[in-house]
Amino acid sequence: xxxxxxxxxxxxxxxxxxxxxxxxxxxxxxxxxxxxRHQQGQTLARDARVNxxxxxxxxxxPRWDGVEETVRGLARQSGQRVALATEGGALIADSAxxxxxxxxxxxxxxxxxxxxxxxxxxxxxxxxxxxxxxxFLLPGPERARLREEVDAQAAxxxxxxxxxxxxxxxxxxxxxxxxxGPATPAPxxxxxxxxxxxxxxxxxPRSPSCSPNTPGPTTTEKRALNQLAALVRKCxxxxxxxxxxxxxxxxxxxxxxxxxxxxxRAQLKPYVxxxxxxYIGSPEDRTPAIxxxxxxxxxxxxxxxxxxxxxxxxxxxxxxxxAVTAAARxxxxxxxxxxxxVRAKGExxxxxxxxxxxSEHLDRxxxxxxxxVSDVSHELRTPLSNIRGWLEATQDGVAELDPxxxxxxxxxxxxxxxxxxxxxxxxxxxxxxxxxHPEPVDVADLLEQIATVYRAAAAGLVLTVEVTGRPYLDADxxxxxxxxxxxxxxxxxxxxxxxxxxxxxxxxxDEDDVLIEVADxxxxxxxxxxxxxxxxxxxxxxSRSRQTGGSGLGLAIVRQLAEAHGGSAAVRSEPARGATxxxxxxxxxxxxx
Numbered sequence: 324x325x326x327x328x329x330x331x332x333x334x335x336x337x338x339x340x341x342x343x344x345x346x347x348x349x350x351x352x353x354x355x356x357x358x359x360r361h362q363q364g365q366t367l368a369r370d371a372r373v374n375x376x377x378x379x380x381x382x383x384x385p386r387w388d389g390v391e392e393t394v395r396g397l398a399r400q401s402g403q404r405v406a407l408a409t410e411g412g413a414l415i416a417d418s419a420x421x422x423x424x425x426x427x428x429x430x431x432x433x434x435x436x437x438x439x440x441x442x443x444x445x446x447x448x449x450x451x452x453x454x455x456x457x458x459f460l461l462p463g464p465e466r467a468r469l470r471e472e473v474d475a476q477a478a479x480x481x482x483x484x485x486x487x488x489x490x491x492x493x494x495x496x497x498x499x500x501x502x503x504g505p506a507t508p509a510p511x512x513x514x515x516x517x518x519x520x521x522x523x524x525x526x527x528p529r530s531p532s533c534s535p536n537t538p539g540p541t542t543t544e545k546r547a548l549n550q551l552a553a554l555v556r557k558c559x560x561x562x563x564x565x566x567x568x569x570x571x572x573x574x575x576x577x578x579x580x581x582x583x584x585x586x587x588r589a590q591l592k593p594y595v596x597x598x599x600x601x602y603i604g605s606p607e608d609r610t611p612a613i614x615x616x617x618x619x620x621x622x623x624x625x626x627x628x629x630x631x632x633x634x635x636x637x638x639x640x641x642x643x644x645x646a647v648t649a650a651a652r653x654x655x656x657x658x659x660x661x662x663x664x665v666r667a668k669g670e671x672x673x674x675x676x677x678x679x680x681x682s683e684h685l686d687r688x689x690x691x692x693x694x695x696v697s698d699v700s701h702e703l704r705t706p707l708s709n710i711r712g713w714l715e716a717t718q719d720g721v722a723e724l725d726p727x728x729x730x731x732x733x734x735x736x737x738x739x740x741x742x743x744x745x746x747x748x749x750x751x752x753x754x755x756x757x758x759x760h761p762e763p764v765d766v767a768d769l770l771e772q773i774a775t776v777y778r779a780a781a782a783g784l785v786l787t788v789e790v791t792g793r794p795y796l797d798a799d800x801x802x803x804x805x806x807x808x809x810x811x812x813x814x815x816x817x818x819x820x821x822x823x824x825x826x827x828x829x830x831x832x833d834e835d836d837v838l839i840e841v842a843d844x845x846x847x848x849x850x851x852x853x854x855x856x857x858x859x860x861x862x863x864x865x866s867r868s869r870q871t872g873g874s875g876l877g878l879a880i881v882r883q884l885a886e887a888h889g890g891s892a893a894v895r896s897e898p899a900r901g902a903t904x905x906x907x908x909x910x911x912x913x914x915x916x
Contacts, residue, residue: 324456333633340629344622370603372444373397373405374431378443380494381596382435382455388739390596391416406602407433410714415599427602434598449584456494457594458547458685459571465541466495472538473497475817479533496544496571498537537569547590548573642677650678659686706735746876757887760798766794766828766837773807774826780812783820790828794837797890806884806892807839809877810904814843817902835910836890841904848896856894881906 380393390407398405398418406425407415410432414422421702431439435452461469473489477499480487490500502618539550551573552565559582568574576582576843646663653661661682663675710732716722767790774788796803807826822844830837848856859879878892881904885892896902 328911333630333637333899336633337627337671340626342627349433349623351596356730369403370430370601371402372600373401373403373603374433374439374442377407377433377601378435378438378452379454379598381599382431382452384596385594387415387596394418401603404602404604408602409597410598410600425602428601430452431601432598432802433601436591437598449587451584451587451591453572454493454589455494455595456571458550459494459663461495461541461545461571463544466497469538469541470497473499476533476536483533490570490732492570492572494544494902495570496567496646498569499570501765520668520880531570540567544571551586551590555582558582572613584903586629612805643672647674647678651683654682654685659689668794703739706739709735710739757883759802759887761797761888762797763801764798764800766790766796766839769800769804770807770826770828770839773804773811777808779826781815784815784818785823786827789825789827791827793911794828794830796837796908798908802884802887806881806906809881810841812908813877814845814902814904817845818843819845831907835909837910838905839908840903842901844901847898847900848894848902849898853894853896857892878904 343547374396376393377390380390381387384390387407392405394405394416395418404417404419406417406419408425408429409415416423417425431442435455438452439831440450470489474497477487477489480499487499489497491497498897546564548567552563555565555575557565559579563575563579563582565573565575565583566888573583573587643663650661650663659682662679713722713728713732717724717728722728767788770788770790774786780788811824811826818824824844825842826838827840827842828837857878859876882892890907893905893907894902895905
């Protein structure tokens with residue numbers, strides 16, 4: 324394995340990638356650790372501000388309808404993308420245009436009934452946002468009445484030298500407070516409570532003569548307290564007294580704190596927006612802070628890419644060689660269709676192309692050999708069967724050996740002799756032993772002689788000879804006559820009565836060649852059959868009937884004779900428009916050794 328090209332390339336690339344990654348990671352860790360901490364602090368503060376603003380919206384609205392403008396405002400203030408989605412994943416609002424995909428993880432859960440203490444430190448133990456007041460929200464007239472009472476108490480205290488201010492709770496209830504903290508009121512006759520916190524006697528010369536008691540619950544608050552008390556009693560299992568503190572927030576004994584929190588959530592649920600997932604990110608949906616996990620991920624990606632590229636390059640280099648080796652082994656095992664798929668260029672591509680050409684040639688030769696054996700046996704079987712059948716019938720006395728039968732047997736013997744002669748001629752041509760005796764030939768005279776011989780066979784057809792100029796050839800006249808005769812016989816056989824067969828000859832103006840054409844007006848040849856017309860024993864009519872064609876060797880002999888003269892044979896045809904066979908022969912024949 325250590326000598327494998329693939330292993331060497333992969334090992335080298337992995338070593339280089341690992342060294343580069345380690346050095347880059349070390350430098351990045353040193354230079355960005357402080358930036359990471361700074362960014363984390365900024366991100367936490369930003370997320371807390373956005374989360375608090377949306378908690379306030381959720382605490383004061385029963386639904387998220389209309390939050391879009393608030394989300395866009397928060398996005399403008401923070402310079403980040405802000406998006407809200409339901410816990411089921413449905414988008415509620417998004418500051419980004421085009422609605423790009425949400426980040427993989429939510430920044431927080433916005434729920435005024437279960438505040439995230441990591442983003443809102445100092446949240447009450449019940450984790451209910453103080454701004455969620457629900458049915459305790461005072462209407463305008465009640466707010467105005469309470470404000471008058473509290474303002475009067477504050478004015479009285481200030482008149483006597485006490486520092487008192489008026490604050491307003493989330494539900495709209497005003498209460499007294501001193502500088503630095505809320506003032507706890509004295510209890511009234513309806514509920515327990517604590518006395519108002521006032522400055523010490525050391526700092527104030529006399530006690531206040533005012534009565535700074537917190538006003539009692541309004542009609543709205545009493546109705547909400549009764550509802551809440553019923554929910555607490557249902558949870559606690561016994562009667563529990565519930566009252567309002569000075570800010571208007573419901574309170575109860577410590578033993579019922581959990582039931583009070585549960586009851587408040589049940590009471591406030593219809594008045595607050597449902598929990599939503601908060602997504603905060605950059606406008607491009609990228610996290611600006613550098614995460615060590617991101618570094619590890621990038622490292623893994625770089626390593627995978629390095630290995631992948633190495634494997635790809637090495638595989639592309641080694642695959643053609645392996646493919647050629649595997650194909651050669653398949654050929655040795657007898658698979659003549661073995662090929663290699665080589666897309667590479669250069670020497671490797673040339674190797675694959677040369678191997679495919681060799682494999683195709685060998686496969687074609689093997690297929691031709693098998694087809695030839697099958698066709699030869701078929702062509703010889705028919706006349707031999709006829710001769711044997713009639714001789715056995717004569718021997719048994721079933722038939723008489725009269726002149727007609729004798730002539731038929733002689734004809735079958737001549738068919739056998741013709742096939743054998745053709746095969747012998749093809750064998751000589753394949754072995755390079757087909758001897759030619761070239762001499763000057765007047766092509767016009769040669770075509771006239773051939774036409775004269777075949778005019779009797781062309782009864783019912785028009786046979787013409789057209790020669791342009793006076794072309795001469797240095798060729799074997801006997802072999803040339805045989806080649807043209809085979810083409811003419813084929814044309815006469817396939818041209819219907821009333822058709823036309825033409826013999827044409829002319830010199831090629833661009834090359835020192837003479838072209839001899841045999842054209843007919845027969846049915847033509849289908850395009851898919853054109854590549855096979857010169858193959859041995861090939862016939863478009865697969866039944867191989869004597870009525871529709873010969874043995875299938877005539878055109879193969881034509882091609883061999885043309886090539887023996889240093890020329891070529893070709894055909895062009897269209898269905899229903901006849902066919903034209905062309906012999907291209909050099910003016911001076913080059914005799915093959």
